[in-house]
Structure formats: structure tokens, C-alpha cells
Amino acid sequence: MDIRTTGGPPTADEIAAVDGILGSPESIWEGGGRSTQDDHLARGGHAARSQRPLLLPVLHAIQDRMGWVSRGALEYACRRLSIPPAEAYGVVSFYGRFALDERPELALHVCDDIACKGAGADDLCSALEKAFGPSGKTWHRSACLGLCDRSPAALVERAGVPEEREEHQVAPITLEAAQAILRGGRPEDQPRPQVVQRGTVRLLRRVGVVDPESIDSYRKAGGYAALRRALELGSEGVIREVTEAKLLGRGGAAFPTGRKWDAVAKATVRPHYLVCNADESEPGTFKDRVLMEADPFAVVEAMTIAAIATGCEQGYLYVRGEYPLARERIEHAIGEARAHGFLGADIEGAGTRFDIEVRRGAGAYICGEETALFNSIEGKRGEPRNKPPFPVQAGLFGKPTLVNNVETLVNVLDILGEGGAAFASIGTADSTGTRLFCVSGQVRVPGLYEVPMGTTLRALIELAGGLREDRTLRAVLLGGAAGSFVTESQLDVPLSFEGTRAIGATLGSGAVIVLDDTADLEQVLLRIARFFRDESCGQCVPCRVGTVRQEEALKRILSQRETSLREADVALLSDIAQAMRDASICGLGQTAASAIGSAVIQLKLVGP
Amino acid sequence: MNEVFVGLPKRMVKISVDGTDVQVPEGTTILEACRRLQIDTPTLCQLETLTPVNVCRVCVVEVEGSRVLVPACSRKVEPEMKVLTDSERVRHSRRLVLELLASSVDMALCAQQVHGWMARYGAKPERFGAAATVAQPVKIDNDLYVRDYSRCILCYKCVEACGVDAQNTFAIGVAGRGFDAHISTEFTVELPDSACVYCGNCIGVCPTGALMFKSEYDMRQAGTWDESQQKVTETVCPYCGVGCMLELHVQDNSIVKVTSPLDHSVTAGHLCVKGRFGFQFVQQRSRETKG
Numbered sequence: 001m002d003i004r005t006t007g008g009p010p011t012a013d014e015i016a017a018v019d020g021i022l023g024s025p026e027s028i029w030e031g032g033g034r035s036t037q038d039d040h041l042a043r044g045g046h047a048a049r050s051q052r053p054l055l056l057p058v059l060h061a062i063q064d065r066m067g068w069v070s071r072g073a074l075e076y077a078c079r080r081l082s083i084p085p086a087e088a089y090g091v092v093s094f095y096g097r098f099a100l101d102e103r104p105e106l107a108l109h110v111c112d113d114i115a116c117k118g119a120g121a122d123d124l125c126s127a128l129e130k131a132f133g134p135s136g137k138t139w140h141r142s143a144c145l146g147l148c149d150r151s152p153a154a155l156v157e158r159a160g161v162p163e164e165r166e167e168h169q170v171a172p173i174t175l176e177a178a179q180a181i182l183r184g185g186r187p188e189d190q191p192r193p194q195v196v197q198r199g200t201v202r203l204l205r206r207v208g209v210v211d212p213e214s215i216d217s218y219r220k221a222g223g224y225a226a227l228r229r230a231l232e233l234g235s236e237g238v239i240r241e242v243t244e245a246k247l248l249g250r251g252g253a254a255f256p257t258g259r260k261w262d263a264v265a266k267a268t269v270r271p272h273y274l275v276c277n278a279d280e281s282e283p284g285t286f287k288d289r290v291l292m293e294a295d296p297f298a299v300v301e302a303m304t305i306a307a308i309a310t311g312c313e314q315g316y317l318y319v320r321g322e323y324p325l326a327r328e329r330i331e332h333a334i335g336e337a338r339a340h341g342f343l344g345a346d347i348e349g350a351g352t353r354f355d356i357e358v359r360r361g362a363g364a365y366i367c368g369e370e371t372a373l374f375n376s377i378e379g380k381r382g383e384p385r386n387k388p389p390f391p392v393q394a395g396l397f398g399k400p401t402l403v404n405n406v407e408t409l410v411n412v413l414d415i416l417g418e419g420g421a422a423f424a425s426i427g428t429a430d431s432t433g434t435r436l437f438c439v440s441g442q443v444r445v446p447g448l449y450e451v452p453m454g455t456t457l458r459a460l461i462e463l464a465g466g467l468r469e470d471r472t473l474r475a476v477l478l479g480g481a482a483g484s485f486v487t488e489s490q491l492d493v494p495l496s497f498e499g500t501r502a503i504g505a506t507l508g509s510g511a512v513i514v515l516d517d518t519a520d521l522e523q524v525l526l527r528i529a530r531f532f533r534d535e536s537c538g539q540c541v542p543c544r545v546g547t548v549r550q551e552e553a554l555k556r557i558l559s560q561r562e563t564s565l566r567e568a569d570v571a572l573l574s575d576i577a578q579a580m581r582d583a584s585i586c587g588l589g590q591t592a593a594s595a596i597g598s599a600v601i602q603l604k605l606v607g608p
Numbered sequence: 609m610n611e612v613f614v615g616l617p618k619r620m621v622k623i624s625v626d627g628t629d630v631q632v633p634e635g636t637t638i639l640e641a642c643r644r645l646q647i648d649t650p651t652l653c654q655l656e657t658l659t660p661v662n663v664c665r666v667c668v669v670e671v672e673g674s675r676v677l678v679p680a681c682s683r684k685v686e687p688e689m690k691v692l693t694d695s696e697r698v699r700h701s702r703r704l705v706l707e708l709l710a711s712s713v714d715m716a717l718c719a720q721q722v723h724g725w726m727a728r729y730g731a732k733p734e735r736f737g738a739a740a741t742v743a744q745p746v747k748i749d750n751d752l753y754v755r756d757y758s759r760c761i762l763c764y765k766c767v768e769a770c771g772v773d774a775q776n777t778f779a780i781g782v783a784g785r786g787f788d789a790h791i792s793t794e795f796t797v798e799l800p801d802s803a804c805v806y807c808g809n810c811i812g813v814c815p816t817g818a819l820m821f822k823s824e825y826d827m828r829q830a831g832t833w834d835e836s837q838q839k840v841t842e843t844v845c846p847y848c849g850v851g852c853m854l855e856l857h858v859q860d861n862s863i864v865k866v867t868s869p870l871d872h873s874v875t876a877g878h879l880c881v882k883g884r885f886g887f888q889f890v891q892q893r894s895r896e897t898k899g
Binding site: 003004006007071074075084085086087088089090093094096100364381386388533534535536537538539540541542544545546547548549552553556572575576578579581582583584585590 | 663665677705708709711712738739740778779781783789792793802803
């Protein structure tokens with residue numbers, strides 16, 4: 001493969017950004033200057049091409065420094081990493097965070113997703129449109145930023161040299177604050193939310209209590225006791241406890257964690273990889289962000305335990321691109337853990353080796369899908385793979401891989417602390433333990449709540465302060481955009497995997513978006529349809545075209561007053577939905593019609 | 609008959625397809641098993657010579673015990689697998705896939721077989737009403753072939769042929785996301801500025817006529833393209849010693865297109881720029897007359 005570049009030379013800043021990750025090029029073959037030796041010695045081959053997983057970190061470095069990825073910069077990156085420019089272009093254009101047109105250094109991303117919509121995001125966006133022109137230049141409409149407890153939310157990015165660079169979450173954001181930022185003002189760091197829940201919490205017990213930047217504070221609060229216990233128990237012992245705890249995955253699919261760990265531990269192919277899925281992007285979900293921001297050592301410790309149990313020496317934590325603080329805290333925690341011998345070549349003197357690399361998402365919801373996430377780590381477009389083979393057989397880099405969600409992993413600390421059987425006694429028989437719920441929308445106190453599995457939805461909403469005065473409930477969107485709507489009559493549903501399944505709903509990612517009678521349900525549905533149209537990876541036909549047709553049909557239904565024509569479009573929606581559910585490659589396509597479908601059925605919003 | 613190494617003996621796996629038991633070697637795909645049973649299974653992104661990408665989803669079948677339908681083209685058989693190829697669910701998804709594609713892409717130049725599947729599954733793409741399409745102007749930036757992406761169903765075949773499955777040139781890739789996903793060179797530069805070596809192997813695998821010889825395109829524009837008047841002459845490429853087999857498509861005593869059979873042991877359907885496009889000398893009539 002010859003790399004042909006025709007885009008002109010990169011600028012000095014662009015070279016500095018790329019070299020900041022890769023070091024200086026050694027020869028003309030990697031984009032450096034020519035030396036006499038280069039005429040006789042070619043470099044390339046497998047060694048050069050094996051650097052492909054560095055593509056996303058390099059692209060982030062360019063975007064961070066320049067605010068966009070120019071042709072010269074991309075081609076320089078291609079030379080350095082031995083990647084064909086057409087492929088690299090395919091990767092850059094896949095991820096929402098990378099801009100391919102020159103842009104100002106400052107970018108303000110304003111969330112107009114469901115929860116923020118209910119908090120006035122649309123008015124904010126129209127005001128910004130009047131003052132600063134349409135979205136896409138300096139300010140950008142954005143899907144959920146995972147700050148739904150403080151909506152409306154925004155994310156400020158300012159490109160530049162590392163000292164000047166900025167990335168801030170601003171929530172709630174006001175029009176005045178947004179205008180000030182766009183006129184060049186620098187937002188101040190905001191106080192972080194504390195857990196508002198009173199009473200017993202388990203997963204949240206250290207949130208707001210320990211200093212997230214101090215390993216000593218974490219250890220004083222009982223941290224790293226579970227790791228010691230894991231080293232005593234050994235792989236089989238840990239897996240036995242996790243299996244006995246009957247822990248089910250908290251990312252959305254509810255797969256038995258013990259079985260997954262066991263399969264990876266027993267896989268004969270080596271090496272094994274561990275991936276912590278922290279690419280939390282389901283609209284209305286922010287639980288993993290809170291855990292990472294407020295209790296990062298717990299995530300690192302839990303990953304270490306999982307690695308010991310499954311024989312992984314290398315772990316990756318793939319954190320959502322829109323979570324700068326979580327990333328910073330996790331990276332800091334990893335550094336501290338390494339310095340204290342909790343990570344590295346010889347963990348706790350037990351001869352076990354494990355280390356973690358943080359990977360940053362780049363604005364693609366689909367990368368929360370485990371196999372798309374692997375492709376993203378490998379430096380490719382985040383397109384999901386067909387299963388089988390499953391990750392436990394052939395995952396990251398084609399090797400057996402354990403992939404778990406942040407909340408799932410953090411549960412393991414308690415399982416080792418109190419024993420699997422004790423853990424299993426909490427919650428219901430089939431859904432053990434507690435669950436984090438991200439309650440947002442029109443409740444008095446939006447926030448992160450932890451309740452035992454099986455608690456009713458009504459009780460959860462009460463815990464969040466209930467509805468505001470004189471308001472009545474219109475619907476609750478359970479499980480985010482990929483979830484479904486439930487109504488007043490279903491509020492007594494027990495929040496457990498089997499309880500929600502019984503009414504045709506799902507716990508999903510733990511998002512609970514409450515909509516009262518002031519909510520504009522039609523706008524909510526259109527936002528969901530737009531979300532899936534924007535976030536489909538485009539690989540398979542049912543999802544790529546189906547999400548577009550779904551949005552078109554929904555728009556027609558909402559604007560069509562004549563019943564017979566509406567009926568035809570409702571039937572069309574259900575036809576599309578069935579094909580997406582049955583024939584899409586991954587969970588995104590399979591659930592992209594679920595919320596809209598449930599609105600048609602449950603809310604009779606658009607029915608005949 | 610050529611000598612072919614058939615590999616080590618394989619275990620046979622018994623599966624049932626639409627109630628009929630069949631024994632196939634381990635590692636066979638469901639699609640191959642269906643073909644063995646003469647069950648016509650629609651495929652668009654699948655080709656024997658390319659790695660299955662299973663993206664078009666038109667070959668989906670129902671497998672007992674599986675929550676969702678599975679792509680026949682890439683799913684390998686497992687012992688006692690029970691496959692349904694014509695259930696209501698299968699027919700529904702196949703119909704929808706064809707409808708969704710045909711409502712967004714110009715599929716007029718697809719093989720007759722594809723139109724047959726549309727009829728078989730009752731596909732009515734017009735029921736989506738005024739729908740977004742991928743319609744766009746044809747890209748003509750060189751003398752050898754044109755790219756009409758309003759006919760592109762995004763089957764990934766050209767990318768595979770340009771990449772590791774044949775040519776290893778990597779001049780094109782899939783760019784963008786969702787409905788905006790498209791085949792592109794880097795920064796959509798024109799082909800002469802890209803890494804393209806004009807082997808034409810992308811044209812060889814394109815199932816929709818999105819990639820087409822310039823000669824064919826010009827004749828279609830002029831209304832003179834007529835496959836019923838074309839003769840296919842098989843020959844061996846004269847340029848080098850590899851021995852690639854060529855199929856010369858001739859109309860009015862002029863070569864209008866060159867292909868190579870997919871099942872040819874030397875080419876597997878792939879050629880290089882010389883075999884694919886270097887035929888003008890054959891029809892330099894001016895030289896003949898000057899004698």
C-alpha cells in the first residue's frame with residue numbers, strides 16, 4: 001500500500017499536535033524530513049500499520065489543538081500511522097466531534113434533547129439562532145450531554161495549545177451565560193452536584209463524601225479492601241461470588257455478569273482484554289458520569305478485580321467524549337493507583353499485572369454498542385460487528401474480551417465486601433442488588449437515585465420529590481430513547497428486569513424521564529426520531545434507511561389531521577419497526593423504533 | 609478439470625432448512641446450505657470472492673432460538689440448527705429491506721434477479737411517499753469509469769475490492785454516518801487526485817450500475833447501449849504472463865466493456881488497468897486502413 005497525499009503540507013501547529021502523541025518522525029517514510037538513509041531503507045509493513053489504534057487519539061489531538069481536522073493534518077497523521085487517507089477520512093467523518101471544515105476555536109454545544117427541551121432548551125436555541133446565526137458555526141445543537149439533572153445543559157470547547165485549551169460542562173446554562181461564552185467569556189467551573197438522596201445508598205455511598213482526587217480519602221472510606229479480598233479469593237473465587245450474587249449487566253442488555261466473566265476466564269486464546277464501557281450516551285442517562293466524577297477510584301478498583309478474575313493484563317476505559325471531568329478524574333485515579341502499586345506490573349505484590357488505558361469517545365452514540373466500541377478503540381469507524389462471534393470469544397483485536405458497564409463493575413466491590421449471597425438478598429429474586437436511576441424531566445428534584453431492584457416507579461418518582469404542584473403526569477420515558485413510554489396506570493410497575501419486561505418496557509440504561517402535562521410530547525417524539533436518524537451508523541439497510549423513513553412517517557402523522565391517512569402511516573411505522581427490530585445488525589437499530597412505537601400504542605397519541 | 613486442493617476432510621453438520629434435513633460440511637454458511645437445497649435466497653452485499661459484510665440484510669433467515677433474524681450470508685451452520693427461509697417474519701424483513709432501498713436509491717440497473725425478488729416479496733417502495741433519496745449528479749472525472757452514487761446501495765463491495773479483498777489500493781472508503789454514509793475518496797477528491805489505480809475491480813463487483821465503464825455510460829446516454837446486440841468473447845489478456853481470462857463485451861464490432869469470470873482460478877473476477885481498460889488498440893481502425 002502506497003500512501004498518496006495531495007493535500008499540501010500540514011501547519012506547524014498541526015505537526016506539533018500529532019507529534020505530541022507520536023513523537024517526532026524518524027524518517028521521510030513517516031512524514032519527516034529526508035535523510036540519505038531514507039533512499040536505501042524503506043519503513044512500513046506490519047509494524048507501521050499496527051499503530052492504527054492510535055488514530056483516534058491523534059485525531060483528538062488535532063481537533064483539540066486546531067478546532068478542526070484539515071486535509072494537511074489528516075494526511076500527516078496518515079503518513080505517521082501508515083493509514084490510507086480514504087480510510088482515515090471515513091473515520092473522521094464518522095465521529096460527530098471531529099470537524100472537517102474550518103471552524104472557530106470556540107464551540108458551544110447546547111443540548112436540545114428530551115430533558116433539556118422540557119427545561120427551555122428550545123427557547124434558548126432560538127435566541128442563540130437570532131443572535132449568532134444558525135447552529136453549526138459557533139454554537140451547535142447537541143444530543144443529550146448527560147447533564148439531565150441540571151438541564152438545560154451545554155458543553156464549551158475551546159481549541160488551542162494545551163495551556164489554553166478548555167472543555168467545560170455548563171449546566172444549567174442561561175441565555176446570558178451562553179451569550180457571554182460566545183462573546184469570548186470564559187465560564188467558571190461550577191460546583192459539582194452532590195447526591196441529594198437521603199437514606200441508605202450503596203453504590204453512591206462515597207459520592208460526595210470522598211475526595212475524588214485523593215486515593216487516601218478513598219482508602220479511608222474502605223477503598224481497596226475489595227481488591228485485597230479478590231487477591232485472596234483468586235479468579236475462581238471471585239467469579240463464584242459474582243455468579244452467586246446473580247448480578248446482571250447494568251448497561252441495558254442485562255446479561256448475567258458471572259457467566260460472562262467465566263467465559264472470558266476460560267477462553268483459551270490469549271491475551272484477554274478488559275473493556276469498561278463508559279460511553280454513556282443514552283439520552284437521559286448520567287449515572288456512570290456521576291460515578292466516574294465522584295468516585296473514580298471505585299471504577300479503577302473494580303476494573304482491576306475484573307481483570308484478576310478473567311486473566312486480563314490490559315484494560316481500556318472508553319469514556320464518552322462529552323465527559324471531560326469524568327475523563328480527567330479517571331485518568332488522575334489511574335495515575336494514583338499506579339503510583340501506589342494498585343495497578344501495574346505487580347499489583348499489591350501479588351505478582352499480578354494489569355494496567356488501564358483511557359480512550360476517549362468522539363461523539364457517536366453507537367460506540368456504546370460493545371462491538372462498535374471495539375472498532376473505535378482499534379481506530380476504525382464505530383460500526384457494530386455481527387454477532388456471533390461474541391466478545392467473550394473474539395472481541396477487541398479479535399481476542400476474548402470482557403466488556404462491562406461502569407455501574408455493573410462498581411457493584412462488584414460490594415459483592416466482594418459482603419459476599420455474593422448477601423448481595424443476592426437485596427432486590428428481587430431475579431434482579432438482585434440496587435439500581436441507579438437517572439431521574440430527570442419534570443420532577444421537583446431531578447438527580448441520581450439508588451433504589452433496590454423491584455421498587456415501584458411511583459416510589460422512585462416520589463423519591464425525586466414527585467411532580468411539581470398542580471401538574472399531572474403525561475408519561476414517563478423509561479430507559480431513554482431506546483426505551484419506551486409508560487403511563488400513569490403503569491406507575492406501580494416494579495423496577496426490575498422481569499417487572500418491566502412484563503409490561504413490555506425495559507430498564508435500559510436507568511434513564512427515567514418524567515413528562516408532565518406541560519410537556520410537548522410531539523416534539524419529544526420528533527426529537528427521538530431525529531436522534532436515531534443522526535446516530536445510526538449507516539451500515540445496515542433497516543436502520544440506515546428505516547430511521548429516516550420513521551422520522552418522515554412520524555412527521556406526516558403529526559401534521560396530518562385526517563384519520564384514514566394517519567392510519568396508513570401508523571401501519572407503515574409498525575412495518576418499519578418490525579424490520580428494524582428483526583433485521584438490524586445491532587441493538588441501536590433493534591430498539592430505534594421502540595419508544596415511538598410505544599407512544600403510538602400507550603399514549604394513543606397518533607393512533608386512529 | 610483443474611486440480612484443486614480441497615483441504616482436510618470436514619465434519620458434516622446436520623441442519624434443517626424449511627423442514628428439510630440437509631448435511632453440509634462444518635463451516636458452511638446458511639446461504640450455501642440454502643443454495644445446495646436450491647432455495648433462491650436474495651443477496652445484495654454478498655459475493656463469493658469477498659469477505660461477507662452482512663450489511664444489506666436482505667438474506668436474513670429465521671433461526672430457531674434466535675431473538676432476531678440472522679444473515680444467511682455470514683452465519684455458519686451449527687449442529688441441529690433449524691432454519692426458516694420463508695416465514696412471515698423473513699418475508700416481512702426482506703420486503704422492507706428491498707422497499708427501503710428502492711425508495712432511496714435508483715435500482716433500475718440492478719440485475720433482473722433483483723427485480724424478481726421485489727416482485728416475489730411484493731415490495732412497494734412508493735408507499736413511503738415523498739421520501740429522502742441519495743439522488744445526486746453523476747461523478748465523471750476520468751476517461752475510464754463513472755460513479756453514479758444515486759444508484760449506490762452502500763453494499764461495501766467496491767471498498768472491499770479496492771482494499772484487502774483484492775486490490776489493496778484503499779482509494780475509497782465509507783465516509784459519513786447514517787443516511788449520509790457514502791463511498792468516498794479522502795475529502796471527496798476526484799479520482800485522478802486519489803490513490804485509484806483504475807483496475808476497475810470496483811466496477812466488477814458493483815451490483816447496481818453505480819460504477820460503470822465510461823464507454824457503457826456514454827452509450828447509455830446516447831441510447832445506443834443494447835445488451836441483446838452484444839457478444840461476449842472469451843480470451844486471455846495479452847499484456848503479461850499471469851494469464852487473466854478476459855470477457856470482451858462487443859457491440860457493433862467494438863469492445864464496450866471488459867470483465868473476468870468470478871470463478872476463474874487466476875482472476876477471481878479481478879483485473880488490472882491494462883486488462884480492464886487497455887483494449888483501444890484492438891479497435892484502432894485508422895491504423896488498419898493506413899496498413
